[in-house]
Amino acid sequence: MNDSQYNLAAENILLAIEEAIENCGCDIDYEGVGGMLTLTFKNTSKIIINKQAPLREIWVATKFNGHHFHFENDQWFDKRGGGELWQFLSNAVSKQAEETIVITEQ
Incomplete structure (x- = not known):
């Protein structure tokens, strides 16, 4: 994957x-600025999702942990556990919001 392919995939996600x-x-506020998306929950906790262009990754920081995702076969996968980004986000958002929330690609 070259830089322009990464940037397109990262912006799309x-x-x-x-x-x-x-x-x-769900009651989640979000703000996207310069390759970073911040999700803010009612309990004031945040999830930060941002591009890491030099590594061609997407990083996700929750109040519990951080994960690095790489792009492979048109999907983003966790480098640590191999899980897919959308499933990870549903779990992380649900845990942080303290209610079941399903986040899926539209």
Whole structure:
């Protein structure tokens, strides 16, 4: 993957996450600025999702831990555990919001 392919994939996933949050019917605020998306919950906790262009990764920081995702076969996978980004986000958002929330690609 070259830089332009990475940038396109990273921007697409950040926009898709924004759209998924907007459409999930949940009470989560979000703000996207310069390759970083911040999700803010009612309990004031945050999840930060951002591009790491030099490594061609997406990093996700929750109040519990951080994960690095790489792009492979049109999906983002956790470098640590191999899990897929959308499943990870559903679990992380649910845990942090303290309610079941399903985040899916639209």
